[in-house]
Every structure is written in C-alpha cells, then in structure tokens.
Amino acid sequence: MAKAGSMLGSGSIIVVDETVPVMDVARKVAKFYAHESCGKCTPCREGTNWTVKMLDRMDSGEGTPMDLDILAGVQEQIIGNCLCVLGDSMAMPIGSMVAKFREEFEAHIEAARERQEAAVLHPEPEPAAMLSDTTGPYPEAA
Amino acid sequence: MYPRFRGRHRLHRFEDTGLEKCVGCSLCAAACPADCIRVVSAENTPENRISAGERYAAVYEINMSRCIFCGYCEVACPFDAITMGHDYELSDYRRGDLIFTKEMLLAEPLERTPLRAEGE
Amino acid sequence: MPRPELRTVRFTLDGREVEAPENVMLVDGAKYGDVEIPVFCYEPKLGQPVGACRMCLVEIEGMPKLQTACSTAVKDGMVVHTQTERVRTAQQAVVEFLLVNHPLDCPVCDKGGECPLQDISYGWGPGTSRFIEPKRHFRKPLELSPLVAIDRERCILCYRCVRFSQEVAEDYQLVLLDRGAQSFVATFDGHPYVAPFSGNIVELCPVGALTSRAYRFRARPWDVEDSGSICTLCPAQCNVSFTVRDERLMRVLARQNDEVDDGWLCDKGRFAYQSAHADERIVEPMVRDGGELRAVSWERALGAAASALGRAQGRVGALAGDGTTNEEAFLLQRLLREALDSPHLDSRPAGGPPRELAAALGAPALAATMLDLEHAHAVLVLDCEPVDDMPILDLRIRKGVRRRGVRLAVATSRPSSLDENAELVVRLPPGGGEALLAALDAALTSASDVEERSAAAGLDAPALRQLAALLTEAGEDVVVVHGERLVSGPRAAHAARALLNVAERLRLAEHEGAGLLEAPAHANGRGLREAGVLPEAAPGWTEPAAAGRSAAEIAAGLADGDLTTLYLLHVDPLRTQPDRGAWERALAAASTVIAHASVLTEGIAEHADVVFPAESYAEKEGTVTHPDGRLQRLRPAIGRPGSVRAEWSVLAELAERVGLPAGPLTGPMVTAMLAEAVAFYAGITLDEIGGKGVRWPKREAASAFPGVEAGPFELERPPAPPAANGRLRLGTYRSLWAAPEVEASPALKFLAVRQRAELAPADAERLGIADGAAVSVARNGASLAAQAAIRSAIPAGTVFLAEGVEGAGANAVTGGEPGLVEVRPG
C-alpha cells in the first residue's frame, strides 16, 4: 500500500468497486476523520474540517476543478505536521485519490454543477441536496 | 474643487441603518503621524447600539490645529468610517475650538457645532 | 533539594554554533542564537509543553519529520534549521489552518495591537488564505465569569487556559468541550469560572478569546503606557505592570519575577486597581467639625494634627498596617519616638513575641525564599491558609508538589485548600499552634512524653509522629510556612520559642534551601517590623531608648486615659485588630484620632478627627520588604488625585511641626535615612533594588543583624484548652476578599465577603441549624450575626468566622484571642 503511495484508512483494506464514485469515498473518509479528530493539534483539526467543507461544496455543485489543487495542497500541509497520525491517515488517501482519480473528480464536479444549474433553472424535480446522499451508481462518473 | 482634495475629515454612518461606521478601533490614531486623533471606545449594548460592531467610539476627537492633512487616517480605517472631506475653512479664535468632536465630524459639513455656545 | 546545575551544550542553528543551557527546549535555546521560533501553545509557566498548535515546527537533521521546537530539548551536536523552505511551508500551513476558523475581528477585538496571532500571521504566515467556506460560529461574547468574557470563535485551542486551571491553579474548572473543529473552552456544567486566580487566563490567552471585562475596549496598546511597580494588597508583593491611560489605571498585568510571583497574579491584585479611582475615595484632608468630617485645606488639617500631637506629648499611640511603605514606617516611628516621646506603636494586630525572639525568627539565616519552596524536600504549612493570607504562595506550593515532588504537610485548624495536595494533614484546635510545636519538638527529639503532650493539646499523637518522621526523612531542605497568628497573642513568646526549637531540631538555619517563611498580617509586615514599628524594637531590631505599648496595650491605655491621641497609618482598628469591643472603647475615649485612609471605613468615619487622604499603591514611592527579606521598590504610575500628597511628606512635615529639625525633602532621601538606620539594610539604594528587588539576607550587610539567641529553649507546657461545655471553639481566618480595595472595585464587588459561620455537620444538627440559616455567635455578652455554612471538612466542636469583614468581622467576638463561643439559630 505504502509503495503504491496510498493509504486508505488506517492500513486496513477497503474494497470498493468501480461503480462507486471516488467523490463519495473521499467524502466518507474525510467525514470519518473530521469526526474522529480530537482537535488538539491545528493541522488535523482544521485540515480535516476544511477538507470536508471543500468536498461537500464540490459535491453540491459549487466547486470548480481549481478547488482540487487547493484540496491537494491542504492534504500536503497536513501530512507530517500533526501530533499523531490521525491527520495523516486522512490526508494520505485523499491526496492520493486526487492524484490518481483527478479526471473522475473533475467530471463529478462538472456534473454536479450542471445538475445544480438545472435545479436552479427548473426547480424540482430533484433538490440539489439530494445529490449529497448518493450511494448507488452514478451515471456520469461510471 | 479637485475631487481628491484632502480637507477637513468626516465620519460616516451607514445609510440604511443609521449606525456609525466607526467601531472605535483606534487604527486611525495609530496611523496619525501628528498624533492628533483621540479615540476612547466603549461596548455596544442591545439597548444602546451605536455602531455595527461590538465596540463604538464613545469619544472621537481630531485636533485640527495639529492635523497635517496627510490622509493616513483615511487609509488606515478598515471600515471607511473616516474620509477626508472638502471643507477647508478651518480658522477660529480659540485653539480649543479646533478640536473637532465626533458630533461635529458626523454632522453635514459647514454645520459647525462648536464646543462653546455663541457669545460665550 | 539540589537545584539542577546548569551545563551548557553546543548545537548548530541555521549554520551557526550556539551555546545554550542543557535541557532547555529548542524554542528557548534558539533565543541564545538570536533566532525567534514562533509559538502559541508553549508557555513554560504552565509546565510540560503539549505540542498542540504545531507553530514551532523546525527541521532537525537525522529526524525524518519536522519536530516541534517547544517540546524538543537541545542536545549537544544537534543540527537545527529554522529557515528552510520546508520549515517555512509548514509554518505558513499552520498559520493558514489557524485562520481557517478565525474571524476577521481585529478592529473590534480587544487583543488587536498586542495579539500574537496578528504578529505571527504577519511574520510567518502566507499572507493570503485559500479558505472560502463558511467559518464556524458561536454566540459571542459570553460571560465566562463576571470578570472574564469569552469569544469562542477567536479561540485557537492552544489549551493554555485549560492547562492553567487544571495544572497550575488546580481548580479543575475549565475544560475543552466537544472535539475536533467544534471544540470550545467552557466550564463543565456552564457555571461561571470564579476562582482566586481566574484572571491569569486573560493574560495567557494568545488571542482575543478571553478578555478582561474590566478592561474591554478601554484602550489600545498605543494609547497606553506601562509602569512597573509592586502590588501591595497582600504580603505576596507581586511584581506588576500597570497599564495607564490618561492618568488612570486601566489594568494590571504580571511582571514576571520568578523569585517573587512566578508571573501570576491573584484576582484581587489584577482587578482591585479600580479602587484607586473609586468615587468613595478620600482625596482631600478632612477635619471633624461639629461632629462631622469636612474637607479642609492641608494647612488646616496639618495644623490640627500637629497641635493635637503637640498637646499629647508622651501620650500618643500609633498603629500601622496594610500598604505602609518602609519609608512611611520609618518616619512614623521617628515622629513618635523622637518628637513625641511616645514609643507606643505597633504593626502586629495581635501582638507578638518580645524583641529578642521576634528578631531571632527574622534572622537572615532562617529566611526561606519563594524559590526554596519549590525546591524543598518538604514543606510544612503551619496555621495559615496561603490562598487567603498570601495567595501566590498557594500556587508556588502547588507547583513544588506537582512538578518537583515536594512532600507537603499541612497543619492547620481550618481545612485548607492545600489538603488535597498534602501527604499528611494534621488538624489542630484553633489556637493550638503552640501546643503542636511543643509536641513536634518533643517528637523530633524523641522525647518520651509525645503522647501526653499531644493528648493535652487535643492532637493526634500518631499523626504528630508521622509529621516528625516526614520532616526528618524527606531531606535536609525543609521550609516551614506559617502565619503571623502562630506567633501572636498572649502566649506569643512561648510559641516563638517552640518554633525556634523546631527550626533548630530541623537545622533550618544551616541549610541554604531551608528556613521559615511567614505570611504576615499586613502586606508589608516584615518591613514595618524591620523599620521599627514595634513597641520594643527600634529600626533594625535594635533596643529602643524606651519600650512602648503593644497594640492591645494602646487600646487599654486610650480607654483609661493614659494615652489621649491615636495615629492610624492605613489601619482601621475596628476592622483589622482583634477585640473590637476594646477598640470601640479606646476610640470613643481618645481625644484625637488622626488617620491616613483612602476610604471612610467604619472606625475612621465615626471616630477620626483628622483624616489625611492616603495614596493608592499605584501612586506611592518607596520600598517594601517581602516576607522573604526582598526589598522591592514602588514607583508611582499615576498622579495623585485631588489634593492627595505623598504620605511620607505628611509624616515628615508633622515631625517638623512638632519640633524635629527639618526632615527629608524627597522620597529617596527617606530611603537613605532608612538604610542608615537599619544596620542590615546598610548602603541599599533604590538603584540597587531596581525592578526585581534585592534580598537583604543575601547582602553583605546582613552580618550586621543583631546577635540573637536562637535556642533550643526549655519549653513551658502550654495550658490545656478550656472545657467546651456545649460551646464551640472559635477559629478565625482572613478571607482574600475581605479588603476595602475589593469593596471599592466595581469589578470585584460580587466577591465581597459576608460573614459566615462555618460549622461541622454534627454540631449543626445538634444545634438545630440548617445550612444558610441565620445564626448568632456569642461570647462574653458580645454577639455577631452570621450565615451558617455547613462544611463537612470542619472538625466537630469548632466554628470558623472571617476576620476583616466590614461591619461584621470576627473580632466582635474574639476578645483578643480565640476562645469558646455559643452558636444559636436566629
């Protein structure tokens, strides 16, 4: 795993098939760590919380591909600077996801944006908030 | 008059709420090279809200006899509360009357509210 | 305990060789190479670093990750980089992270202009932020206590305030609730954070999250001036820095002096500065005219005082106390002894041992320092409550116990706040100090009658043996902290002998780090004695030409007409002296009472004939002497209000008016006179004292201390306590908050003390008294109303009352010494 430059979680193996959008995996991971962060050291406390806010925003259609650079930058700022490894445990997988699935993220952001625009133009049938609950296959990204 | 002429200062209020823009942060006083601004701030209370922030200027005075009209105060202000106006008629018979109070600076130009009453 | 020796190590810092003491943290070590490493959470005063904020990251060769300089000690040969790209990126990252949830409040924030977060963002931050999400929000500002406001949005979660509460003051009230980015500082159940040292968190907080409600928005750093002086509101004499704007005190900050206060202040010292600007303060001289005190000119007041004093030749008594400086004390005794032929003056409210014994207790070899407390093997707290008598002492003792493993024994009659930190607690009956010392002396010499002696004194013999064992086994550095009450009252001489015996047995005089430390009753108690405000000791503990009367004898003398005039220097006898009844009679009988006072407390308002306005401690010039022998310098921070004059000059002028040759013309001249008169202060100058003070026992002149006999003495058996017969034994204590300065400070008014009778549950039940009920405490026909407070830690058979409460002090029923009282409901 480490050789592959990844670390999905705390070294355990999580199996995800290709129908699951990487955005959802990233959000799940980030939320988990933001929730678990004890809040003692700055990079982990603020970094996890910032990451979650960014991912949520991208997912709701408010993001741009440029946010991915910030996202990656934030992960780099967390890695190695924390008091314990909890912050690193989020930053490494998220960082590698952005690096390895960048196109998929971009497509997701684009699709979310279109949906959100559509929702603004023709309110109904699907409120934007629903998007964040996606768990099943996601047509554009698949 | 040239629009960027730096005359006597004015303090401003928000047009919609009427609250004073100045929060009494004293940054203008810190920036002033002539040391002619005095700010004493106090806390806003729900019953007595003067400015939009937590604090307001309870005392705001500029000693015009020392001001060099450099405009640093205007640049320092984070809320555009103070600007240099166009009023240049600034002579008086007593030095004390050249200390402009908050009320004088908030008032429309030319409407002078001097420290002493007429004929005193 | 042997103090760690300072070895130096050499390490490389940014390519340069730097020498620093071994074991200091890199942050401090780097200062030796003139490199500043930014920090937020690091504060050595709080104990072990926590490494929470990550601001201090540096690169150390041989370590893969960046290290926190606040928690890495310097080592020989270490190679450290603080300016590399990697370090800079990390620093910028941390600043960016800290600002993620930090509001843009600077213009309205009280910390603006003196804010470490502003400074560090400016110096080490990235300059911009990429954060565009919504920030976290809290309701703000909230009252954390009546003294401190909290703005949780601004908090950067550095843990300083929480660590202070948990590990320094040990009041265990502040905690961080919730976790992650939602964490916030609060008390566990939301109650206000009220504690004797709570104000320190305002100074500790590196941002504007915790602000003083008394100082909020009063000034910006560029509007004010700082002025260093000494707090003389209690004997701890903390070094302070006054913040002054337009001739008004705005706040008080600590001026760290490790040998005095360790950088902390109590809330009285931090907020009672307001009393200097209180409306009720006296700012003009007053003379009683037609039964009422009226403001008059100085000429008239001085004339009235001088003529009264002149008429009373030989029949004047004087009391001095509270914040009286050494100079004022010296001039007062000069006025009485030399001009008025009345050596009747006292600075000990309840009297004390005779000159020889008192001097022996104050001998330089026996003096322990504040630092000794922290490094001692064992500390014995004897018959005093540090947090009330000398608050900073409490923090110092806690520090020694927590961080250096000092073994603490507490022997007091009232349950102490240090009980929980103590290895051994001995409860003595009120007034049982002498008996305890006598029994301890017996235990230390392995005498056979320990059991008998302890039983007679109502003490637990095994506990006493344990105490003796603890004090001898812990190590040679033993510090005994005691209150003035231990060696006062009618049996003061016996108690002093017993204390000297114990000191002798424990060899306190021989060891550098061992000794006695007394918490005197008045803030400058030690200085007043050394300057000669004692009935039987002239300046420098020398024998006076004639011995005078003690405080109690002055009261008696006034009552039966032997004395006619009373001079009060910062004392209201109805408040500070024991036996209120005697003083009421004395004040009523006195033909003239002259007082220096800053507020009209009861006794002054009713009885003074001439009142000179007293300077506040922020206006004074002069010196005071710390209980450990440190002379410290007071410097005026603000001008005197109204027509207040320097009090030394008032004393000097009065002396001149009653016939002494022209006296000193300036404050430093009085200091010089004092240094000349007190042999062991010889040659001391204000310059030598400087900002941090100088301990006279450490100076060469200390050898001029008069030779005294220090025992061991043959001890007389203390009398057995009288039988209770259903009555309760009365103990008294002095509350930190029972002070005129507290009552005159708006911020502290909520803490002003009301009289409470502290009772044991068993006694309360027997007497049918409920918690909070009104009770009356009676003795010899006098009685005092109080509110019952039932505390399970109070030993059965005793009741405790507070001294110095305005209008309701315990002295109404003390009758000079603790005794038996009746407590009744109603």
Ligand code: SF4
């Ligand atoms: S214009 Fe310049 S001199 Fe005048 S008040 Fe402003 S800063 Fe001061």
Ligand code: SF4
């Ligand atoms: S005018 Fe502006 S800079 Fe001056 S105190 Fe008011 S808000 Fe601050």
Ligand code: SF4
């Ligand atoms: S704490 Fe410092 S940085 Fe934060 S708002 Fe206050 S002054 Fe500004």
Ligand code: SF4
């Ligand atoms: S309130 Fe202040 S001292 Fe306490 S944790 Fe927050 S920033 Fe630190």
Ligand code: SF4
């Ligand atoms: S401990 Fe005593 S000297 Fe120190 S601040 Fe408090 S009152 Fe003042």
Ligand code: FES
């Ligand atoms: S100062 Fe080192 S981690 Fe906070």
